[in-house]
Amino acid sequence: MTPQPPPLQPLLELLAQTDGWVWLRVLAAAAFYASALIAVGGVWFGLVFGGNPALDRATGLRTLVPAAAGLALVLLLLQWPLQAGFLGGGTWAAAFDPSLLALVFDGAAGRRILFAASGLLLLLGAWGVSGRWPGLAAAASLLGAVLVLLSFTQVGHSTGAPRLLLASLLLLHLGALAFWVGALLPLYRISGPSQLSESAARALLRFGRLASAAVAALIAAGLWLAWRLLEGWSPLLHSAYGQVLLLKLAALLLLLGLAALNRWHLVPAFAANAPRARQRLRASILTEIVLVALILLLTAFLTTTTSPTG
Amino acid sequence: MPCLRCIPRMALALYLLLATPHLLAHAQPEGSLPAHGSTVDGSPDRIAVWFDHPMRLTLFEVIGPQGVVPLNPSPGRDALTRFETRPATPLGPGNYTVRWRGLASDGHVMVDEIHFTVR
Numbered sequence: 001m002t003p004q005p006p007p008l009q010p011l012l013e014l015l016a017q018t019d020g021w022v023w024l025r026v027l028a029a030a031a032f033y034a035s036a037l038i039a040v041g042g043v044w045f046g047l048v049f050g051g052n053p054a055l056d057r058a059t060g061l062r063t064l065v066p067a068a069a070g071l072a073l074v075l076l077l078l079q080w081p082l083q084a085g086f087l088g089g090g091t092w093a094a095a096f097d098p099s100l101l102a103l104v105f106d107g108a109a110g111r112r113i114l115f116a117a118s119g120l121l122l123l124l125g126a127w128g129v130s131g132r133w134p135g136l137a138a139a140a141s142l143l144g145a146v147l148v149l150l151s152f153t154q155v156g157h158s159t160g161a162p163r164l165l166l167a168s169l170l171l172l173h174l175g176a177l178a179f180w181v182g183a184l185l186p187l188y189r190i191s192g193p194s195q196l197s198e199s200a201a202r203a204l205l206r207f208g209r210l211a212s213a214a215v216a217a218l219i220a221a222g223l224w225l226a227w228r229l230l231e232g233w234s235p236l237l238h239s240a241y242g243q244v245l246l247l248k249l250a251a252l253l254l255l256l257g258l259a260a261l262n263r264w265h266l267v268p269a270f271a272a273n274a275p276r277a278r279q280r281l282r283a284s285i286l287t288e289i290v291l292v293a294l295i296l297l298l299t300a301f302l303t304t305t306t307s308p309t310g
Numbered sequence: 311m312p313c314l315r316c317i318p319r320m321a322l323a324l325y326l327l328l329a330t331p332h333l334l335a336h337a338q339p340e341g342s343l344p345a346h347g348s349t350v351d352g353s354p355d356r357i358a359v360w361f362d363h364p365m366r367l368t369l370f371e372v373i374g375p376q377g378v379v380p381l382n383p384s385p386g387r388d389a390l391t392r393f394e395t396r397p398a399t400p401l402g403p404g405n406y407t408v409r410w411r412g413l414a415s416d417g418h419v420m421v422d423e424i425h426f427t428v429r
């Protein structure tokens with residue numbers, strides 16, 4: 001029987017091995033996830049909840065989506081030399097070594113960059129023409145959002161067979177995630193002005209109904225995927241990957257608790273104009289945003305530093 | 311019951327997941343020469359690492375008591391499932407670490423260390 005390491009030893013060893021270069025890659029990946037999901041989710045939000053001019057203005061999506069897309073583009077391009085640098089031993093010379101940059105680009109990572117950059121540029125272009133040609137801007141935004149999501153299917157697990165099924169699943173997963181993450185800032189903003197209370201309450205109630213479906217699918221898929229990745233539950237406690245995943249699950253549980261609190265208590269209270277309901281709901285959404293940031297950071301750490309098989 | 315309508319979507323998601331036997335097909339190291347944690351008598355004439363899927367090695371170095379060990383050959387950038395090299399000069403007694411980094415065909419960056427001792 002193999003002796004099990006003391007609790008937390010695998011995680012502490014992993015942290016000890018994580019150097020500054022790796023932390024840079026983790027931070028860049030987490031920030032890219034966040035900005036790309038906010039940009040894509042902003043497009044979803046506009047499609048689902050758009051149409052009320054006052055509400056549309058209050059969401060701030062007209063500046064939020066291009067700002068997030070621009071930031072995501074910068075971070076995407078930053079990840080390229082960071083990856084080359086790591087592959088060459090963690091030096092800046094390696095980061096700008098043309099042969100290593102070409103190696104990264106010549107393959108799955110290059111396809112990811114092309115898809116994501118095209119999508120993000122379309123989102124930026126849509127912002128540029130939205131005043132003159134709103135129909136064209138809407139179509140370009142939708143295409144851009146889909147391309148950004150497709151970029152995630154160019155690397156990692158989803159590149160295995162059966163390709164079409166895996167890519168479809170990942171798109172479903174990321175599309176739902178973007179809907180949730182991308183809605184938080186617009187919901188926070190529209191819940192502020194008192195003159196928008198009625199339309200904001202309608203949007204919040206509708207978001208709660210739609211998010212329930214997305215969250216249920218995310219939980220089911222996440223639990224099954226964790227079990228498959230770890231080949232059982234024991235590595236969840238005794239491997240570095242499992243321990244980081246546990247931290248992520250703990251943050252996710254807190255997030256789900258808040259989402260449930262919003263759905264069944266705070267949003268109905270907001271809709272009923274209950275005392276202090278507005279402040280409580282906005283504080284809860286802000287906490288959700290912080291938890292999402294933590295989850296994306298843990299996800300980036302998980303995918304950058306370790307693998308299920310160690 | 312707001313979730314009743316999402317059951318078909320959840321069922322589809324679960325079906326897609328369960329129907330994906332190669333979902334977790336990362337390239338992984340399968341073994342090395344000398345083996346990780348082993349002790350060898352005298353300098354090994356070969357140092358090798360092999361994988362279950364093609365890997366493009368970008369860094370392969372052996373570090374011993376005297377620092378970085380010159381190797382012949384160094385890894386190229388071609389995708390391979392086995393890389394084998396020889397120390398340019400015999401390894402003296404001591405602890406050695408093989409460090410490698412590489413890019414798997416699915417775009418994942420892989421990294422590992424192998425430790426062995428020469429007696």
